[in-house]
Amino acid sequence: MRLSRRASLSRCSVVMVNDPNFRPWDDPNTKPLIDIQNVTKKFGDFTAIDDLSLKIYPKEFFAILGPSGCGKTTLMRMLGGFDAPTKGSILLEGQDLTGTSPAQRPVNMMFQSYALFPHLSVGENIAFGLKREKMPKADIKIRVQEMLELVQLSELEKRKPHQLSGGQRQRVALARALAKRPKLLLLDEPLGALDKKLREATQFELMGIQEQLGCTFVIVTHDQEEAMTVSSRIAVMDQGEIAQVAPPETIYEAPASRYVADFIGDVNIIEGRVSTTKENAVFLDWHENEVSLSALSDQSFTIGSTAWLSVRPEKIQIYKEPPQTNNAIAGKVLDIAYLGNVSTYHVELSNGQVIKAQETNAGRSANRGIDWEQSVWVGWSTDAGIVLSQ
Amino acid sequence: MKPSRLIIAIPYLWLALLFLAPFFIVIKMSLSDLAVSIPPYTPQLDLSGGWEAITAYWAALDLENYTWLADDPLYINSFKSSLIIASVSTLITLAVAYPIAYALACSPQRWRALLVMLVILPFWTSFLIRVYAWIGILKTEGLLNQLLLSVGMISDPLTILNTNTAVYIGIVYSYLPFMVLPIYATLEKMDWSLIEAAEDLGSSRLSAFWLVTFPLSLPGVIAGCFLVFIPAMGEFVIPDLLGGSDTLMIGKTLWVEFFSNRDWPVASAVAVVLLVLLIVPIVLFQRQQQKLSEAG
């Protein structure tokens, strides 16, 4: 990021979000910027948000992730003030926002469609919010220039939106939403309209801008990779409720439920019955005549209850001979998918379940001497998987 | 000639046949003199007379009728009065039509087709009958006066029929759909998240309307204004049926000149001047439409 007026730009001091020590949610003394308290939103009979509580802290890059219809857009619209909660309240820096119009909130939104005013030039679009707050003309001019530099569009100030590319429009929308220096910026699927390459580049750029300004971003997305890349924490939503809120690596490595595990990345889930627990390891009986499988868990289980073992494909090794690992199961190769960097093996177990194992193609030849219909073993260590109670 | 050129030629052929040819006949007539004959003007072109007859014909044409128009304040006043009536009624129509178009665009999708049809519905009845119906509403013993008298809003019946007020009512009523539909078309295409964006950036509902909705609907507003103004300018039926004897409109003056006075040359001159005056807004309208289609 080339930034000439770094100091004047930021409302808050510069801070590195991907600093591993940036964990305000673990500190009981930190006051949340946004405090969503038991919010319910109904549209007629349909409950879009169901008794949801959530705290978002200053300087976070917070992602709300979920499939379409999970209520994530509704949640964001309530933050922006476009919809009012049916029940519950939303607090910003301790102030109840109920009854505050979008115009009165120190919150700005970057719309999914960008919502650039087609009759106004790039500069006028960015100045729109500043004019509304009666900022002096000279100051507006300076601020617009700052914003244009921030998004690297200084040469396009006089253009109309229809003369811009998709990526340029996205930047104008971002600059416009940031121009008023909001305490909270909402981004509704901000990169959805861009192609994959541009999207990835822009993700890093967004992170850079957020780091520069040190302000709080809330991004709504259905793209798990995007959420993983940009955010400090992710809230995974399911039918109006939050399934889990955690930093990306926790969401991935220690999902709270099968739903979260399944939504983020690829996963093998094996159902079984808890046979024993030893320290934080849980043993599952999953099939007659097969050895128990083990994995770690923070949760406590009663012996004999149903539980699920979740293990990511890249953590499973494939063997031609019976291996010496804890969790080794015999199976038969059903399918091999060569993806270039990795190959995925589909292995059918004795109970008919298919397990996916992913092997990195470190050498140039992907041939491991494993073929279709071949009998193989799959195995993983106890700390590779996690046992889930739901 | 290539087939594609042929296709381009067709509209021009129509234009020449249906507009230019009659227009030249009217221009020619406007240069003639009134006469007692069939048709009632002179000179008549007699090609059998050869070249001499043609030169004599040309020599007999003059601009006398145009100087007649310029000398008599009646015609200038008619044009002025038409201009005022057409402009004022266009503005009133806009004021009435905009909320209707806005409500249409905001109405639930499943109702829209029906509501748009309701706007167009009056066209299923003859224009003349609809204007005539207003006589029954506006006359001294008409429905409107009876209603106002019965609710006690007035003590003496209002004289509305045969005044310019009635003409305004008639024009606004008759041309309302021509204003509603283009405005509706632009509003309907509009991305409503723009309004939310404006509010998000600190606009009130009202200022969001003036800063975003209205400028974006301007193409529809302009189209609607032209579609109302141009025909209203030459309107004859409405001022004749609803207006009074002193309602001065160029369409009516033209009619009187042609039918009552049987003065075809002067009537033609009035028609030519009217057309020339209307060419300005029509060309502006065309350019605006073209700009619009280029902007996509």
Next chain:
Amino acid sequence: MKLIGAITAFALAAGAVSFANADDDKVVNVYNWSDYIDEAVLADFEKETGIKVRYDVFDSNELLETKMLAGKSGYDVVVPTGTFLSRQIEAGVFQKLDFSKLPHAGNMWDDVKNVTAIYDPDNAYSVNYMWGTTGIGYNEEKIKEALGDDAPTDSLALFFDPKNIEKLSSCGVHMLDAPTEIIPAALKYLGEDPNTKDPEVIKKAEDVLLAIRPHVLKFHSSEYINALANGDICAAFGWSGDVLQARDRAAEADAGNTIVYKIPKEGALMWFDQMAIPADAPNPELGHKFIDYIMRAYVAAAASNYVNYANGNKAAQGLLDDGVINDPAIYPSTETMKNLYSVTAYPPKVNRVVTRMWTKVKTGQ
């Protein structure tokens, strides 16, 4: 509703041109004034001759003349008023009648023929359909209310004296939209020659008319029939038969409106509506047949009984209803007759002055 009729007729007439040729040995195309015939007369004609009548109507001479001067109107019989007829004959609009095809021509009344000869020398082009006067129609009750018992209802002063018409403006006054009838009346009121062609003299009528125009609700040639009958207006300067139609309608409605027609004592314009055949008529043969049929004594009588206008048919007089032949408003007494006048057409240059003056009277411009 007459205006609709007129406009519809206008539209129909435009279409008639193409229709007329389709079955021209069977259809006679007639263009007459609105509300001016007993439909039964047409039905009987069709039954007797097997000829279909396509019947269109107009409500102003000017409209008729415009169509005639445009040519190819597609009509076989038209009915202009004498003053207009003379100018149209000059323009070559009509063909001479073939009296060998009009066996009933002998029924016509010489007294009328003598007058119509000023428009149509030797009556070579036309035959009288109806004739009447232009005079005062008023609502007895409302006039009394506005002007008291001694209202000058038999004088042109009722309209042309601003003192009188001003008091009537609150209850409504209509005047014919016909400069060739109103201007002569105004001249008569001033004591001038109503038939003058001198623009200087005609100008004098302008002052009279401009003074009263603010008090005239509308200049229109047919709306006053309904307006009088419904009590919407209290006086109209109009045609005798139309006022009498209003009288009958008002009596039928029985809503307390008594309509009266009076020939002004200063004298009234006597006009003649003449049947004629356009030179370019698609079917002059049938046109002659139609005119001859109308000239039959019983047909002419039936027509007059229906429309309350006098006709130029001497033989028909014995067959007229008593209420028609004895009504001095329809068949004026010999004494009143002496007081009637007729006018001839204005030459083109004067006509322009007259029409311009009329526009000024109507619009104030």
